[in-house]
Amino acid sequence: MVVALLGVHRKDLMALTDTGIRALKPRKARYVVTDGRGLCLEVLPSGKLSWLYRYRVNGKPEKVTIGRYPDLGLKAVRNERDTMAGLVSRGQSPAREKQLAKLALATNSTMREFAERYYREVGYAVARTLEISAAILIMKSYRRSARRYFAR
Numbered sequence: 694m695v696v697a698l699l700g701v702h703r704k705d706l707m708a709l710t711d712t713g714i715r716a717l718k719p720r721k722a723r724y725v726v727t728d729g730r731g732l733c734l735e736v737l738p739s740g741k742l743s744w745l746y747r748y749r750v751n752g753k754p755e756k757v758t759i760g761r762y763p764d765l766g767l768k769a770v771r772n773e774r775d776t777m778a779g780l781v782s783r784g785q786s787p788a789r790e791k792q793l794a795k796l797a798l799a800t801n802s803t804m805r806e807f808a809e810r811y812y813r814e815v816g817y818a819v820a821r822t823l824e825i826s827a828a829i830l831i832m833k834s835y836r837r838s839a840r841r842y843f844a845r
Contacts, residue, residue, distance in 0.1 A: 709734065711767055714742065732774045734762060744770045748781045757788040812836070 709728040717726060719740040726734045733745040733756075742762035748755060759765060759773050777787040796811060812835060 709767060714762060714767070717742070728767075728771070730774065730778065732771065744773075746774050746777050746787065748777070748787070750781060750784065750786045755786055755788050757791055 709726065714726075714734065717734070717736050719736060719738050721738060723735060723737050725745070726736065728734065731747045733747060735743045735745055737743070744759040744762060744765060745756050746759055748757075757777065759770055759777075762770075765773070780787050780790060792815065796807075796814070812832070
């Protein structure tokens with residue numbers, strides 16, 4: 694188990710166990726306990742535990758939430774981490790894949806609902822990566838053309 698608190702890493706500890714996870718207590722500030730190979734358990738002040746996978750794609754650090762403990766056990770989350778590591782080795786972002794899968798679940802929606810949801814969820818993510826002025830122009834242009842299309 695590697696504890697990362699305020700930038701301090703302890704690499705001399707063993708990987709997480711169910712007993713060790715149950716022994717984790719909430720603190721005033723959230724903290725992260727690592728299992729190894731990018732798998733982390735985030736402990737929130739409320740006592741909730743969330744699994745995270747941290748990785749790099751094209752040299753840029755990213756993270757994706759896998760699920761909550763105890764809903765996802767240690768063995769299942771390690772298998773999920775291995776699956777995501779395979780995506781990363783192919784140059785794909787597991788966070789982006791999860792986002793696209795969430796959008797694909799909205800198959801019962803109309804084209805207009807899908808476009809608005811895509812604009813809301815993905816458009817703002819694009820805004821964070823582009824220069825803000827260019828992103829605003831792109832989003833305004835999209836909104837104008839989407840409204841013209843759906844007004845028919």
